[in-house]
Structure formats: structure tokens, C-alpha cells
Amino acid sequence: MLDAGVTLPTEFDDAVNWAAWLYYADEMTQSEIAKTLNVSRATVVNYLQEARSRGIVSIRISTYASGRTKIARALKEKFGLEGALVIPSTGNGDLVRRLGDAGARVLADQVTTGDVIGVAWGRTVLSVADQISLPEPLSNLTVVQVSGSSTGEPDFSPELCTSLLSSRIGARCVNLLAPAILSTKELRAMLLDEPVLKKQFDLIHSTNRILFGVGDVGPKSTVRASGIASQREIDTYVEHGAVAVIIGRFIDAHGRAVGGEHDERMVGIALEELIQTPNRICVAGGAGKIEAITATLEGGYATHFVTDMATGEALLGV
Amino acid sequence: MLDAGVTLPTEFDDAVNWAAWLYYADEMTQSEIAKTLNVSRATVVNYLQEARSRGIVSIRISTYASGRTKIARALKEKFGLEGALVIPSTGNGDLVRRLGDAGARVLADQVTTGDVIGVAWGRTVLSVADQISLPEPLSNLTVVQVSGSSTGEPDFSPELCTSLLSSRIGARCVNLLAPAILSTKELRAMLLDEPVLKKQFDLIHSTNRILFGVGDVGPKSTVRASGIASQREIDTYVEHGAVAVIIGRFIDAHGRAVGGEHDERMVGIALEELIQTPNRICVAGGAGKIEAITATLEGGYATHFVTDMATGEALLGV
DNA sequence: ACCCGCCACTGACACTTGTCAATACATAAA
DNA sequence: TTTATGTATTGACAAGTGTCAGTGGCGGGT
Numbered sequence: 001m002l003d004a005g006v007t008l009p010t011e012f013d014d015a016v017n018w019a020a021w022l023y024y025a026d027e028m029t030q031s032e033i034a035k036t037l038n039v040s041r042a043t044v045v046n047y048l049q050e051a052r053s054r055g056i057v058s059i060r061i062s063t064y065a066s067g068r069t070k071i072a073r074a075l076k077e078k079f080g081l082e083g084a085l086v087i088p089s090t091g092n093g094d095l096v097r098r099l100g101d102a103g104a105r106v107l108a109d110q111v112t113t114g115d116v117i118g119v120a121w122g123r124t125v126l127s128v129a130d131q132i133s134l135p136e137p138l139s140n141l142t143v144v145q146v147s148g149s150s151t152g153e154p155d156f157s158p159e160l161c162t163s164l165l166s167s168r169i170g171a172r173c174v175n176l177l178a179p180a181i182l183s184t185k186e187l188r189a190m191l192l193d194e195p196v197l198k199k200q201f202d203l204i205h206s207t208n209r210i211l212f213g214v215g216d217v218g219p220k221s222t223v224r225a226s227g228i229a230s231q232r233e234i235d236t237y238v239e240h241g242a243v244a245v246i247i248g249r250f251i252d253a254h255g256r257a258v259g260g261e262h263d264e265r266m267v268g269i270a271l272e273e274l275i276q277t278p279n280r281i282c283v284a285g286g287a288g289k290i291e292a293i294t295a296t297l298e299g300g301y302a303t304h305f306v307t308d309m310a311t312g313e314a315l316l317g318v
Numbered sequence: 319m320l321d322a323g324v325t326l327p328t329e330f331d332d333a334v335n336w337a338a339w340l341y342y343a344d345e346m347t348q349s350e351i352a353k354t355l356n357v358s359r360a361t362v363v364n365y366l367q368e369a370r371s372r373g374i375v376s377i378r379i380s381t382y383a384s385g386r387t388k389i390a391r392a393l394k395e396k397f398g399l400e401g402a403l404v405i406p407s408t409g410n411g412d413l414v415r416r417l418g419d420a421g422a423r424v425l426a427d428q429v430t431t432g433d434v435i436g437v438a439w440g441r442t443v444l445s446v447a448d449q450i451s452l453p454e455p456l457s458n459l460t461v462v463q464v465s466g467s468s469t470g471e472p473d474f475s476p477e478l479c480t481s482l483l484s485s486r487i488g489a490r491c492v493n494l495l496a497p498a499i500l501s502t503k504e505l506r507a508m509l510l511d512e513p514v515l516k517k518q519f520d521l522i523h524s525t526n527r528i529l530f531g532v533g534d535v536g537p538k539s540t541v542r543a544s545g546i547a548s549q550r551e552i553d554t555y556v557e558h559g560a561v562a563v564i565i566g567r568f569i570d571a572h573g574r575a576v577g578g579e580h581d582e583r584m585v586g587i588a589l590e591e592l593i594q595t596p597n598r599i600c601v602a603g604g605a606g607k608i609e610a611i612t613a614t615l616e617g618g619y620a621t622h623f624v625t626d627m628a629t630g631e632a633l634l635g636v
Numbered sequence: 637a638c639c640c641g642c643c644a645c646t647g648a649c650a651c652t653t654g655t656c657a658a659t660a661c662a663t664a665a666a
Numbered sequence: 667t668t669t670a671t672g673t674a675t676t677g678a679c680a681a682g683t684g685t686c687a688g689t690g691g692c693g694g695g696t
Contacts, residue, residue: 025379063454136380347652358676
């Protein structure tokens, strides 16, 4: 077999790299690459897929450029955001998956060495965690669970969100070793006095970035499936004006905290603490969440906001 | 005209963005996107090309992953490099262009806010400058010309390399306001005493990153076309063992500086100063430069090295 | 030695994408 | 108003790409 002008790759990994360079940097066609590498074109296709899936090749869509679209600019203006990313609506595709992807890109864009990243929970946050990948490994990253662990729906529990995200980006993972909700506020106070938890809360207070979603309080909402509060307790919050939940805390239409007895039994970051975090990325969208998201943004809980176009327009159309 | 499930883009810029997201993030086909956006598929093709060329979409090939190929690892090992990037050889394509692209990717990967980037000159360096583009703008970048300006071949002069690179990455540009070579070393000393030049040399000494190529001393070499030295002066260097030129300075086969009277009349960063810079990116390749590159790497002048496979193998095969 | 399972690889087909000359549209000048 | 000029867009064709069932080779197990 003749060597067609290139020394043959001696390791499998190498071949994937050569293919990636020849295709994406040199813009050769797959057939040309196949000839150069002495393999079939189908194999080149496989190499390129491998390169993409392993992150050897990463396609980045500038969040900077996207932040300059009309809607994103309007959202930034209206709610005083530092950054907004509005993805196109498709009408069909699974919105949570798509928002997760977008949120992952925003987070991946911003993360740097040494970051301590707080992570809330919910379907959207889990979706972000599931899809994130860094183009190169970063050293000294920490992911911290910012609310207690819930006993309800395990598919998007705080622990899962935290551990999935941390493993995807190669970060140290710190799970909060306490239930999200306790039966009395005295017990909560005693628990928080434990040295282990004190240490964890110190870490929570040192997060420089936090990722969270927005929950509504409707009949099919995540918060009602989460187990952090009974249906009656949630109803009580709603009676007191609550329209949204962020990281387990209820807020009214203007973004003000809605407190109560139940609130004082919860373990997790408080809204006043959240707002101290320099970089607060909120990912949320969907027709049913307009009111909840408006409340969140009006409350100034987010510095960066990721949504889709339909939601963005609804938020502006009020 | 019916709105096909998506609100129509109201600005041109927006359309390009939506297309980019739908194609690269959602992996929709161009036909689907065309339907969604109510334009022809050909227009979508144009949008996507626009998105790529404007850097809204950037395809990144992990230099981290490429550094793990056999040859790159061997080069790092042999010459004690921090990083090596070896691109595949094609036999046909224009090597300078391809190395320039690779070097640009390495530099773009490493540059961060606040950097002061020293830039040498030469065909390869110019090629890097010509092809670099940052995925997002970075603030407070400075590009410094590290050697005096030459009167010879203007196609790859120090000024051009510096100003092109700085404009491509949106950096402040500092050109060295002095000729590369003066007629006496006394004049050189006087000139360097000028406050303007003192200030510029201060900046040169504070560069934290430097980009340079390697010149050979053969009959058709860049240095002989550059005008920084006469053919006779170059011959004299060669007689004293010079096999390579980096940033206007001659070195022997082991990377040691080859001095001389001419050397003392040059304006530009010295080799001892070069080696103080924390991050030194060297881009070079080609069959005729093996000896010169070996000398450069043995001298420890580079921390990061970019080359092609054929050159890499030749460097290892010694 | 044999069989089995695994996985990289292949060939041919159907689909997706890029190209390019021609067209529609806008804006500015006559 | 018409004409000119440049730019965004299109349709149809050529070229490039993804898929998938099937092949071939290699190591582990019996």
C-alpha cells in the first residue's frame, strides 16, 4: 500500500486529530482526507463524528454576537441584565433540551480556573449539566450544591444536578449534606450549627457564579413534584402572592421574597445571599412561565439570562 | 405570507444568528431552517457562511487534544516544550498559510485580557497575523513590535505584522519607532537613550507573550531579503557558525547567540530578553528549516511550538 | 486449533450542502 | 419619472456528506 504523501497515523487518536485538522482547518473534503489518510471516506466520517463528540472539535456560537440581536438587547435594557442569550424558537423541538444546550454554552463561555460554581436544581438546570462540555480542561473548579437535598422526584434533584455538572467539567463536587426541608426551624438551626454544614455554607457564600432556573407555581409545576413543600404549603405561598420559585424560595410578582413559617425550615441559599453572587445565570423559558420569569428578572436575581425567542417576546410584550 | 411557527427576524444580523443556532446547536438541516425563516435554502447557506466568516460561529480544534498526538508528545519530550501543535502534512497545500492558521489558533487560545503580546516578523508570523480572529473581543490587549523597522521587503515587515495582528484582535498597537539596523553602535546607543524609545523598550520588557518564526540562512532565506543585514554580513555570521535567525538575531547549531559588530548595531529585543518572556510561541516548518528549527528549540527559545508533521518527524529523526 | 464476539472499517445509496448565473429589490443619481 | 448600480436572494445542478447493513481482522475463551 502506497503512502499518499502523508505519514500514516500510528495511533487511533492521532487519526481523529489529523482528520479534524484537515477537515475543519484546511477545509479539505472528506474524500481528499480519505485519500490522504488511506482509509475509506466512511471512516473519515466516523473520525469526524468522534472528534466532535469527544470535544476535539468544538463549534462555538458567539454569545457575544447573539447578545446583539434585537430581543436580547431589549431584554437587557428592560431588566438591566449584563447579558442575554435568546435562541430561536422552533415550535416543535424540546425546549428544555434546547435551553439546556444554550445555558451550557453560556456557562462554558464564562467559567474560568478557580471558579466556585453554585448549582440549583430543576429540569432546566439538569439539562444544562447534561450538555455542558469544556473545550479544554480547567483546573481548580468547584461545583457546590446550594440547596438541601430533596426526597421527591429524583430525576432532577439537587444532588444529581451538582454531581452531573461537576463530572462533565472535571470539577470538585460538593454536595450539601442535609435535607432541603426540616420539620422545625429549631432543628434547622441546630443542623446548620454543625461544623460540617458551617463549612459547606462558607463555600456556598464564596461561590462566584451560580446557575439556576425558574419554577412557576401552577398545578403541574416542578416545585409541586419536588417534595420540598406540601401542596397546602405551596397554596399558602400562592395566597401570599407567590408567582415563582427560585432555588426553593418563593417570590411575588415584583420579585420580593414571600416568607413564612415553611421558609424558615428550608436549608439552602437565601435570596439575599443569591443576589450577592457576582455572576448569576438564569435559564428559563416556556409559555407557562412568563409571569414567574418576569418576577425573577424584576427582582434582579439574574445577571445573565438565557431563553428562547417566544418567551423573550412575551416577556417584552407586557 | 404566513408566519411559519417562528417570529420573523426583523434585522439582518438577527437572521444570521438564528440560522447559526438552528444549524449548529439544533442540528437542523438547511432546508428546515429555510422553512422556519421563510427564505430559500441558498440564503441559509449564505447566512451560515456569513456567520462563520464574521466569527459568530467559530470552529475550534482543541490544541489540548492535538498536543496528545505521538509526534507532539515526542517533540515536547525532546525539547522540553510546554506545548506542541503538529498539524498534518498535505504535501500540496501552502505550508506557510496552514502553519499561520495553526499558530493563530494557538495564540487565540492563549490570549487573555490585559496581555502584552510581542510580535516578531517574517512570512509565517505575518500569516498568523492575517488569519487570527478572537471568538469574543478581549479588553486591554497590547501588541508590541519587538524589533526595529526594516527598509527591505515590505511584505512581511515588522510594522505590518504588528499592525495587522493588532487590528485583527482589537489590540492597542505599539510600533517601534526606529530602524532595525543603524550604521554605528554609538548612534544606536544614542537613539535608545531617547525617552520615546526607552518607553517602548519598557513595554517590550513587559510582554508576557511573544510570537516569532525561525529563519534559515540559506541563499533564498527571508533574512537575506529583509535588508537587516548585507549578504556579506550574513556570510560572516554563517562563518561563525550561525544556522538560524530569530527576531533578527543569529544563533548557532546549539542555539547559542552568534554575536558580532553588526549585532551591536541592531535595534530590537535581545535573545536574553526573549527568553525572559513567560510565553514564547514559535511557528515554523519546512524541509529547508530543519537545522534552523532544531537550533531554536535546543536553545530553549520557545515554550510553545507549532509545526507540521513532516517537519516534526524530521526534527525527531536526527 | 477453533469459534465467538467485538469493533474498526467499507461500499453504495439517499440525502444534504455548496455553487453560480440569473433575478428581484433597494437606493441614488439623472 | 427613468436609469444605473450594488446587494440580497433564488432555482437548479453538481458536489459533498451521513447512513447502515455487511465485511474483515483480532483477541479471549474453550
